[in-house]
Amino acid sequence: MKNLIASVKIAINSQLYLKDPESSELGLKIVHKGIDLINSIGFEEFTFRKLGLEIHSPEASIYRYFESKHKFLLYLNAWYWGWMEYRLLLATSNVVSAEKRLEKAVFLMTEGVENDPNFHGVNLVKLQEIVVAEASKTFLNRKVDQANQDGAYQSYKDFVSNVASIIEEINPTYKYPCMLITTVVEGAHQQRFFAEHLPRLTNKQSKPHYLSKFYMDLVLKTIKSN
Amino acid sequence: MKNLIASVKIAINSQLYLKDPESSELGLKIVHKGIDLINSIGFEEFTFRKLGLEIHSPEASIYRYFESKHKFLLYLNAWYWGWMEYRLLLATSNVVSAEKRLEKAVFLMTEGVENDPNFHGVNLVKLQEIVVAEASKTFLNRKVDQANQDGAYQSYKDFVSNVASIIEEINPTYKYPCMLITTVVEGAHQQRFFAEHLPRLTNKQSKPHYLSKFYMDLVLKTIKSN
DNA sequence: ACAAATATGATAGTAATACTATTAACTTTG
DNA sequence: CAAAGTTAATAGTATTACTATCATATTTGT
Numbered sequence: 001m002k003n004l005i006a007s008v009k010i011a012i013n014s015q016l017y018l019k020d021p022e023s024s025e026l027g028l029k030i031v032h033k034g035i036d037l038i039n040s041i042g043f044e045e046f047t048f049r050k051l052g053l054e055i056h057s058p059e060a061s062i063y064r065y066f067e068s069k070h071k072f073l074l075y076l077n078a079w080y081w082g083w084m085e086y087r088l089l090l091a092t093s094n095v096v097s098a099e100k101r102l103e104k105a106v107f108l109m110t111e112g113v114e115n116d117p118n119f120h121g122v123n124l125v126k127l128q129e130i131v132v133a134e135a136s137k138t139f140l141n142r143k144v145d146q147a148n149q150d151g152a153y154q155s156y157k158d159f160v161s162n163v164a165s166i167i168e169e170i171n172p173t174y175k176y177p178c179m180l181i182t183t184v185v186e187g188a189h190q191q192r193f194f195a196e197h198l199p200r201l202t203n204k205q206s207k208p209h210y211l212s213k214f215y216m217d218l219v220l221k222t223i224k225s226n
Numbered sequence: 227m228k229n230l231i232a233s234v235k236i237a238i239n240s241q242l243y244l245k246d247p248e249s250s251e252l253g254l255k256i257v258h259k260g261i262d263l264i265n266s267i268g269f270e271e272f273t274f275r276k277l278g279l280e281i282h283s284p285e286a287s288i289y290r291y292f293e294s295k296h297k298f299l300l301y302l303n304a305w306y307w308g309w310m311e312y313r314l315l316l317a318t319s320n321v322v323s324a325e326k327r328l329e330k331a332v333f334l335m336t337e338g339v340e341n342d343p344n345f346h347g348v349n350l351v352k353l354q355e356i357v358v359a360e361a362s363k364t365f366l367n368r369k370v371d372q373a374n375q376d377g378a379y380q381s382y383k384d385f386v387s388n389v390a391s392i393i394e395e396i397n398p399t400y401k402y403p404c405m406l407i408t409t410v411v412e413g414a415h416q417q418r419f420f421a422e423h424l425p426r427l428t429n430k431q432s433k434p435h436y437l438s439k440f441y442m443d444l445v446l447k448t449i450k451s452n
Numbered sequence: 453a454c455a456a457a458t459a460t461g462a463t464a465g466t467a468a469t470a471c472t473a474t475t476a477a478c479t480t481t482g
Numbered sequence: 483c484a485a486a487g488t489t490a491a492t493a494g495t496a497t498t499a500c501t502a503t504c505a506t507a508t509t510t511g512t
Binding site: 245252290 | 488489490492511
């Protein structure tokens, strides 16, 4: 099993970095400690200078891997969705029932990482927290079209498209599969954030997996033909 | 009618400004031209210095009204949701059927402003575009708890709570009214953004009001008891 | 084994940002 | 019409988000 996992590499579009961070010790350190640092102080407060101090390397060395902190966030996001695609594949392959596959997909989209907290040395719990709190900043800005051309959202699109095809299997006449999926993904992220900071905007429950139950129920009811 | 509208003032928590911008010509100019400028160059590129050049007033004068550009965005957001509450009241008062009221609420949450494009000199179309593209930045940061204490999200919470009570009228046993409403509000904003920049993440349609139809269908099916 | 290529470290520098401070001129109000 | 408050004009600061340069390892091809 270990070997199988070790053979998987998350492919990232080379437009998102200047030098592949997986190609050197320093590069890996930048990514791993970068995740820790963004997770602990937030993306606005994060600077390459601070990261340089953490890893005892000059700021300028980090700029040799990533053009800007914005591109660094794009890279982390792309990595996350590449990893999610891999998880989706693992969770759904050999599952015959489309309903069961959809259920697994919704679970993946809405629940926090629990097991497998490390993968290639990446702290996935922290990475997921970063995606929940910061991912919308990867597209809500004026560089979005350029980033899109650079392939920054490719894995996310592929993930959505994979789940969409499960929905189409269940109800081929349903017209809004992608809308429904991104509503669930982005919604789940925001509800997790609201539960922690703005509870009156959500309905936090103590029962386990209430978020994925809410969204699973919503999805199943919505895609039913009337 | 004109008189009725003129008598309405959107109340904004005083923690969000240093000096009430509605109390002077300069204050109003800051808000009105600020909306224009953020709308045209985006919030990241927006600075008080640039706004100062637009209105031919020094940067420092703007700082007498707003502590920071972040607080300015909080102010605009609070104003928007105050106005939305007012619209919700107008649209639902004297409507007996809860279903009809819910429909109007979902329409308000998901559709663009069309008529009434000016209200107290504020360009509402541009303000709504700002909310769609930038509002998540008002809470996705480390100052969220402080901002919450300052009442920055009060009107948004009130709006959500008002719509939630309509849902409770229709189905008193439904457990997630607030989650459902914020999923719709934030979802609709993102889908509008995706339709323009990342079409593969949505299902854009040419038919009018497809967004509100999608979300209305989703809401009605979801709150049905099984 | 050793020159050449490549990666990193150390240091310095720059334009712009997000403010704060000060003082003078102008305007309103009691 | 003087006092109080508001705005203009200008200057200044720490930090950010980079870029540039050059020296010092380290790796690699032959």
